[in-house]
Amino acid sequence: MPVLELKVNGNDCQVLVEHTTSLLEVLREKLMILSPKMGCNTGDCGACSVILDGMLVHSCITPAMVASGKEVITLEGISASGELHPLQKAFQDNHATQCGFCTPGMIMAAKALLDENPKPTEPQIKKALSGNLCRCTGYKKIVESVMAASADNPASGS
């Protein structure tokens, strides 16, 4: 079995994986990092979204070994200092969560967007979030939250 070495939310980790193991399985089952969710396991819903070396990925279809030597950030890792990330605060203030299952992936997708483009337009936000399905909210309050977070934090970053 291959040994996978990677950094997750700032911590160095070593795990034994199979060659076909997904990054999501490593996060959830080996490292007990539970915010990424399994909604489809085919890269279609985005509930498992994490940031891999600065890039948004669906961890369910990212082979774990591909993350070798790289850094993974999950929702748990964006408020490590103890303070809420501006996006988290905006999601809370704008009532952007309902069942909450898509929320971790949605916030990570939004973070990836703001890291790249601190002042996105509404169409840019919708496009950036279009790989993250939400069945509860109709996306309106989610998009509004991302707008609010980008307005409050001109240089939004982690």
Added chain:
Amino acid sequence: MTNSDFFAARDIHEACTRLSQSGKEAHILAGGTDLMVAINRRRLFPHKLIYIGQSGMDAIEVKDGHLVIGAAATHTAVIQSKAVKDHAGLLVDACCSIGSKAIRNIGTIGGNICNASPAADAATALLALGAEVKLVSAHGERAIALKDFFTGPGETVLQPDELLKEIILPLTKGDSRWGWLKVGQRKADVIGIATAAVSLRLEHGTCRDVRIALGAVAPTPLFAAKASAMLEGRTADESLISEVAQAAADETSPIDDARGSAWYRKQICGVLVKRILTAATK
């Protein structure tokens, strides 16, 4: 990493050597966006994976009068590349319509081609750009036109010990025009019911280097040779465009599937071609 199940090739030579040793047991892994879906859905059980994501096969550069795109370049890298923007704007448009941001970040252009889906967006655009592909094995290299690469749904001319190294595009010159259109069941993150890609060059109003390609309307991404030839060297007007669009539709051999019927695909692919040509030849 020397583990036998998962081999991360450091260069293309290593990848080829390992592939020739492993034979059919091994699958090439680039981004994994198709492969992992098959694995997770228990449709595929690869004994060995040869990972080419760190093999340096992702360069995008202008070389010897051609645009050369490494097979392991991600869609995002293609979209962000200035060289691609300058010389193959059509490919940028097509890659933007692939999957979602997270898919584009890790999925590769080589994967889009080798997966050989009839609906592959990048592959369809590359047909319209007159792409060649370079295939490589431990025994050597060969280059073929992309239109000769596909042999059926999920099937290509790739030999078991061969892998796709790079895609080679002619540099655009003069007044180049292009267009990309896709009809899907929704507005984003969707496989096309039908797609159309067109590239041409206008020379004093005359259409040159016309290439029309269609996706999801045949067993492979389709280069509409007859329709393309029909417009070559001529001045486009409304009636000629309609004829060309009809000719393109006539070249298709679509099937019924969950996304749409053969009838519908025939109906709309001509419309898409007509719209692109109308806008592109103005």
Added chain:
Amino acid sequence: MKKRGKGFAVGFYPIGLSGGGDPSQAIIKMKPDGTADLTIGSVDIGQGCRTVLAQIAAEELGIGYEQVNVHNTDTDTGPFCMGSFASRVTYIAGNAVINAAKEVKEVLLKSVCANLNASPEELEVARGIIRVKADPDRCISIPDAVGKATFADGVPVVGRGASMKPPSGGDPETGACEPCYTMSYAAVYAEVDVDTETGVVDVLKLICVYDAGRVINPALAEGQAEGGAAMGLGAALMENRIPDYPKMTYSPESFYEYMIPTAMDVPPLEIGFIEIPSDGGPYGARAIGEMSANAQAPAIVNAIHDAVGIWMTSMPATPEKVLRALREKDAA
């Protein structure tokens, strides 16, 4: 090419299991600092029933929203609730919470009435105190009142409440019955562009107005309405588990085949509430959950008709079905 159309549709939706006989129950106990534990059997599936029921409990008990804990963890501790379906929780469990809070207040008023030199009927609970209605300066704080009941009187400060519509089986011949408490009302306006050559329908705008009665939490109600609008849009345009109905040939096996709307698909949404109190709901509340997803599809279909003159009587109005209908109309 593209043709613009406008349409609208309305609808109504009942509250509770049709036929009644579906109870919800609540238990409230007070801690000596005046905070409350509300225990319910209702499941929070994301709609926010804990939030709404905590607001109702806080309102009734005269305490703050943050002072209410909600427990709905398991079937051993939670009282009976038929379930979080049939747009029933706000109305039925909400009334159960009100009834439980009433019982809590009875315990408290009885405990402190002697201290305030008044009968329980002369007292009221508001903003953290119990006071004499006619002389609001004569008052005692809720923590002090709970403390007295707990430590001086030695009584539990607990209230139980239930709410249920009795079963209504119906007349075997005519089917006559009283199936529900009451109805909520919806009206939806849609604007669409229809591409006459591809059949693609682009919904440009949805305006949704609801009478959900008194809105207990406007943010959550909007959330339900917005999510409902997206689901209604999906029903109208793309969602189909059996695309080759009735043949099972192309059953979707993944979210890449079964389409639900993405952020790009949902048009600008405008949500409005008129708040005509219901007869019997908590504070006049009606329901919002299910009725918010029903009128979009007919509104969109009516807008398509306005645009191009076809009736999409079979949903969803996929590009292919729209194009077929357009061709049939042209042929006719």
Added chain:
Amino acid sequence: MALEVVGKRALKYDGMSHITGQSRYVDDILIPGTLTVKAFRSPVHKGRMKSIDTSKAENMPGVAGVITYRDVPHNAYGMEPDQPVLVEKDIRYKGEPIAAVAAINEKVAYAALDRIVVDIEEEEPVFDPLKAMEPDAPKVRPEGNVYMFGSEPFKKVYIGDIDEGFRKADHIIEETYFYPDMEHSALETQVSLAVPEAMGKLTIYTVSQARNFHLGMLAGILKLGGDALQCECINEWSGKTRSSWRGKTGMNRVRLEGYAVGGGFGGKNELHADHITALLALKTARPCKWRWTREEELLYSTHRGPWYVTIKDGVMNDGRIIARYVKSIHDGGAYIGFNAYAAGKFSYFVNGPYYVPNLRCEGYCVFTNKPVASTMRGFAVAPGTFAVEVQMHKIAEKLGMDPWELRFKNAILKGDQLVTRQVMKDPSLVETMQALAKRAGVTLPDHLMRMTSESNQRI
């Protein structure tokens, strides 16, 4: 007294835990030693199982337990218990659970499924409810493919005299509408974790939307309280004497515990996984978790069954609808589930928010070889709303009348009766439409804007 808390945009009770990723869903509950459950599902749409051999699976290293129908104490559940937990003989839809395994991990569980041997005699299925209603159609169920409401093959509700109404009407407008099969698509699939507790009790971590409902059903299936179960009693909704949906004892032996639920929309109102994980937990004496794949969810879970709705309206020149006949055919899949209830609910509200003095509804509920249909947001009313609202526009077109005017003319007003004769005490269609018109920039004539539901003054 002014309201202090009600009407405020209070922050969501679980909002903070959602945005920090701390909300725990059933799949997030990790108990050491938990076994992974997978189901062996029918590969055919319809058939007869002649034999099943699970011995090879049972003997595999890493397999802790395999269950078949023989392991189910009471192998029938549902509103009118007709659905087996695991197939005994008759297979009625593709994907119907036949057996289930609990193994140390997913890989072993899947490998065990491959070692289960069944002998199935495949039979001709029927998918089309219209075909299924024909007398010589393949039988989905031995008693016939159409659910019987007493002596009639449909749920009947009527008021007034439609024949008289149609005679008087100036126009007859008839159309058939189709509402498709939809999947709830909650982002969280069905998940269940059953944990054996001391004294033979069981805790089930569940995604159920209706825990008490399911507690009763589980008590009936598991028979943990002894034998005195599933008594005959009056079914609360059908009014018929039948087996009850709930067990009569044993509700203290099972504890359904719920954490955060990743969306419902009606998709978690039926038992999907809890009964099977419970049986495996009891058999293996170990925690058992079953998480459905998205593929299973899309193909085999409950869903909104399709509806055909035919409406025939008798309309006067002035726009009044004076008679309506509605025939609905609900494709309910292979079992009763909530389908009989749905036919009732559909017919009770088939007026739409309109007053129709003469109305008759016949609601058919038809069995086909598909997974059982169930509740979904807008349950049983959404298909009627779609049909009635497009019908209203069609009527307006036929009469050359403004569709707003037509709806105001027929709007349900205070004191009006629906087809059930239920009197509407607090209707508000008129006000809701007035508000929509204002927001949409539609200028309505004064006589419509002046109307109120309260006054019951018809225009």
